[in-house]
Amino acid sequence: VAKQIIETVPNFSEGRREEVVRAIVEAVRATPGGARVLDVSSDVDHNRSVLTLAGDEKGVRASVLRLFEEVLQRIDLRNHQGEHPRLGAVDVVPFVPVAGASMADCVKLAREIGEEVAARFEVPVYLYEEAATAEHRRNLAEIRKGEFEGLPKKMKDPRWAPDFGPDRPHPSAGASVIGAREFLIAFNVNLDTPQVQIADKIARAIRHSSGGMRYCKAMGVALSGRQLAQVSINMVNFKKTPLHRVLEIIKSEAARYGVNVVGSEIVGLVPNEALLAAADFYLRLEEFSVSQVLENRLAEPGT
Amino acid sequence: VAKQIIETVPNFSEGRREEVVRAIVEAVRATPGGARVLDVSSDVDHNRSVLTLAGDEKGVRASVLRLFEEVLQRIDLRNHQGEHPRLGAVDVVPFVPVAGASMADCVKLAREIGEEVAARFEVPVYLYEEAATAEHRRNLAEIRKGEFEGLPKKMKDPRWAPDFGPDRPHPSAGASVIGAREFLIAFNVNLDTPQVQIADKIARAIRHSSGGMRYCKAMGVALSGRQLAQVSINMVNFKKTPLHRVLEIIKSEAARYGVNVVGSEIVGLVPNEALLAAADFYLRLEEFSVSQVLENRLAEPGT
Numbered sequence: 001v002a003k004q005i006i007e008t009v010p011n012f013s014e015g016r017r018e019e020v021v022r023a024i025v026e027a028v029r030a031t032p033g034g035a036r037v038l039d040v041s042s043d044v045d046h047n048r049s050v051l052t053l054a055g056d057e058k059g060v061r062a063s064v065l066r067l068f069e070e071v072l073q074r075i076d077l078r079n080h081q082g083e084h085p086r087l088g089a090v091d092v093v094p095f096v097p098v099a100g101a102s103m104a105d106c107v108k109l110a111r112e113i114g115e116e117v118a119a120r121f122e123v124p125v126y127l128y129e130e131a132a133t134a135e136h137r138r139n140l141a142e143i144r145k146g147e148f149e150g151l152p153k154k155m156k157d158p159r160w161a162p163d164f165g166p167d168r169p170h171p172s173a174g175a176s177v178i179g180a181r182e183f184l185i186a187f188n189v190n191l192d193t194p195q196v197q198i199a200d201k202i203a204r205a206i207r208h209s210s211g212g213m214r215y216c217k218a219m220g221v222a223l224s225g226r227q228l229a230q231v232s233i234n235m236v237n238f239k240k241t242p243l244h245r246v247l248e249i250i251k252s253e254a255a256r257y258g259v260n261v262v263g264s265e266i267v268g269l270v271p272n273e274a275l276l277a278a279a280d281f282y283l284r285l286e287e288f289s290v291s292q293v294l295e296n297r298l299a300e301p302g303t
Numbered sequence: 304v305a306k307q308i309i310e311t312v313p314n315f316s317e318g319r320r321e322e323v324v325r326a327i328v329e330a331v332r333a334t335p336g337g338a339r340v341l342d343v344s345s346d347v348d349h350n351r352s353v354l355t356l357a358g359d360e361k362g363v364r365a366s367v368l369r370l371f372e373e374v375l376q377r378i379d380l381r382n383h384q385g386e387h388p389r390l391g392a393v394d395v396v397p398f399v400p401v402a403g404a405s406m407a408d409c410v411k412l413a414r415e416i417g418e419e420v421a422a423r424f425e426v427p428v429y430l431y432e433e434a435a436t437a438e439h440r441r442n443l444a445e446i447r448k449g450e451f452e453g454l455p456k457k458m459k460d461p462r463w464a465p466d467f468g469p470d471r472p473h474p475s476a477g478a479s480v481i482g483a484r485e486f487l488i489a490f491n492v493n494l495d496t497p498q499v500q501i502a503d504k505i506a507r508a509i510r511h512s513s514g515g516m517r518y519c520k521a522m523g524v525a526l527s528g529r530q531l532a533q534v535s536i537n538m539v540n541f542k543k544t545p546l547h548r549v550l551e552i553i554k555s556e557a558a559r560y561g562v563n564v565v566g567s568e569i570v571g572l573v574p575n576e577a578l579l580a581a582a583d584f585y586l587r588l589e590e591f592s593v594s595q596v597l598e599n600r601l602a603e604p605g606t
Contacts, residue, residue: 005601038600054601098597190589247586263589269597272575275582282585283550283578286493286566294401294572295598297341298308298357 003299004056004100006109007183008035008064010093011050012071013086015042020074021049027070028053034063038269047082048091052269054098057109064093068117068176076172077148087144087151088123088174095180098271106180107131111163114178118165121173124155125164128179133163140177148174182215185235185274186267187243189250193259196222199229202253206233206246213249215241228262238274244281306602307359307403309412310486311338311367313396315374316389318345318352323377328354330373337366341572350385351394355572357401360412367396371420371479379475380451390447390454391426391477398483401574409483410434414466417481421468424476427458428467431482436466443480451477485518488538488577489570490546492553496562499525502532505556509536509549516552518544531565541577547584 014020021042028051029037035055042049053063068090075089093113095106110131118125132138136159146154151169154160161167162175169175191199199220204210207218215237221230231250235241251261273290280288290296317323324345331354332340338358345352356366371393378392396416398409413434421428435441439462449457454472457463464470465478472478494502502523507513510521518540524533534553538544554564576593583591593599 005598007597036601038597054597243586261587263587265589266591266595268595269600270595272579272596272598275586275596276575276578278586279578279581283546283581284564284566286568288569292569292571292573293575293578294310294341294357295308295575297572298339 005054005098006035006057006060006101006106007052007054007096007098008060008093009050009052009096010064010067011048011086011091012067012075013048013077013080013082013089013091014071014075015044015047015049015082018042024049024067024070024074025051028063028067031063031066033059034066035059037063043084045082046084047080048084048086057101057105060095061109061113064113065116065120068121068123072121072123072170072173077174078172080148085141085144085147086174087126087148088170088176089172090123090176091144092128092140092177093179094129095178096183097180098183099273103130103180103182110178110180114176115164117176117178118162121170122166123170123173124162124166124168124175126175126177127163128177129181131179134159140179143177151175182237182239183271183274185238185243185270187233187235187246187264188221188267189231189233189247189264190223190226190262191229191231191254191259192262193229193257194222194227196220196229198254198257198259199231201257202231202250203233205253206231206249213241213246216246235274238271238277242277242281243274244278308357308401309338309360309363309404309409310355310357310399310401311363311396312399313354313356313367313370314389314394315352315354315370315378316350316380316383316385316392316394317374317378318347318350318385321345324352327352327370327373327377331356331366331370334366334369336362337369338362340366346387348385349387350383351387351389360404360408363398364412364416367416368419368423371424371426375424375426375473375476380477381475383451388444388447388450389477390429390451391473391479392475393426393479394447395431395443395480396482397432398481399486400483401486402576406433406483406485413481413483417479418467420479420481421465424473425469426473426476427465427469427471427478429478429480430466431480432484434482437462443482446480454478485540485542486574486577488541488546488573490536490538490549490567491524491570492534492536492550492567493526493529493565494532494534494557494562495565496532496560497525497530499523499532501557501560501562502534504560505534505553506536508556509534509552516544516549519549538577541574541580545580545584546577547581 203218342355506521
């Protein structure tokens with residue numbers, strides 16, 4: 001189906017010097033044949049910025065390599081402080097299949113770009129999540145443990161030899177973590193109670209870490225402005241743990257406290273397919289195919 | 304939002320001579336810069352074919368004019384018989400806004416193409432539905448009353464003077480009806496009862512003609528193969544009478560007979576927006592915008 005869309009969400013270690021962030025983003029935007037920059041978000045406390053780009057394989061490849069080039073000229077981690085853990089100047093680059101590309105395509109792309117980054121910039125590269133080469137290297141938090149400052153020691157451990165590039169950190173840019181994962185949907189559900197404890201209990205019921213749905217992370221949050229409690233959720237694989245199933249569990253858990261769902265929100269972007277799946281479920285469609293969607297039919301190769 | 308998509312569903316009066324239908328469709332497909340042909344469906348009893356095309360304004364204009372050219376060379380209504388009422392060789396051509404185009408754009412397009420058809424081919428043209436120039440000419444069935452054979456007499460009535468072109472029918476091609484309307488979704492809902500009377504009662508509850516929703520047509524049908532009854536629905540304006548509202552009324556009316564909805568189906572194509580609206584409703588989203596859909600964001604003009 002459709003034109004190829006791969007999303008990539010590179011995180012780089014600068015969120016304070018606005019002119020530096022701007023210069024980097026402008027360079028990425030101007031990449032010939034590059035991907036579209038859909039969002040830029042910088043955090044001063046974290047001293048970190050997150051780009052959201054999307055395009056076909058060629059486009060994201062060109063843009064990510066351009067990002068490395070620019071970041072390496074402008075960021076020196078030896079002078080960097082921030083609340084968010086980081087290993088490198090370009091800290092982490094996930095590739096996400098959205099349309100016309102499989103997870104296998106994104107794993108391959110992550111490995112090819114990892115190899116090229118290591119060769120061109122002499123930055124050691126770790127592959128993570130779906131692109132990881134060993135089970136203990138799947139989890140980003142484990143790879144990042146010890147941070148930039150701990151890299152020289154960590155890299156002497158053969159379990160932490162990089163997948164590509166030199167076996168010591170780049171002096172100013174540390175190491176980079178490149179990989180492939182599913183699309184992350186930020187989905188929040190609001191309850192008609194100010195009691196955050198109820199949202200917390202529901203969060204525990206739905207999230208993987210405490211016995212809930214496999215691809216769901218959640219916590220309770222007080223929306224003090226609205227006198228409501230919220231279940232704040234990261235859906236880390238909407239294909240396997242869909243939005244509607246999580247919402248229905250929340251409704252049933254909330255009812256046990258006499259509480260109702262008053263609304264929900266999707267923060268940022270959502271793949272069309274995730275919403276079509278919800279429509280399919282609630283409309284009780286039989287044998288629905290996404291190629292019945294007029295826009296998809298139009299995007300299919302020639303009739 | 305997004306790239307312009309206009310759908311057009313021309314009906315022409317040939318459904319028996321396969322080689323004629325094929326030649327016409329091939330010519331339309333080969334239109335330089337034309338719209339995409341998404342579907343062709345011919346009916347032998349009706350002796351009629353229906354094309355579904357989609358593209359931007361320029362594309363649908365080119366394809367429709369090419370269709371007239373080809374049909375006028377190949378179909379002579381003086382030798383045509385079929386069960387379906389018809390006024391012309393190219394009988395009816397509706398334009399439907401799908402994305403990046405308004406109903407007003409489609410009305411304008413219908414009028415421009417109507418004028419051009421009349422001028423180039425000397426075929427009288429009636430404008431209908433949203434493009435109609437008088438209330439009594441909105442309804443296709445009223446315009447078509449008397450059919451091709453009755454045209455010479457009907458056209459003498461000043462109430463039935465054409466909107467464009469000569470005030471007598473084209474000798475072999477009659478007259479054409481061109482207009483603009485909303486997208487039609489064929490939506491069927493299956494009930495866990497073999498009793499078609501229950502489906503009939505529910506159809507009467509939801510359809511406009513007997514007191515139901517304004518943009519809903521419906522009837523009860525027996526699905527004898529499955530021992531189920533079906534409410535068969537035409538949603539003629541999904542923006543104003545949405546799928547979810549009709550489904551929820553059906554569920555509640557069915558419950559009154561102890562009957563459940565076992566499933567539903569969409570026959571043919573559906574605009575993405577119609578399914579997003581269902582997801583929005585059932586997920587209880589607050590302040591959701593279609594530009595949060597990644598694919599829509601990508602289609603927006605440059606960032």
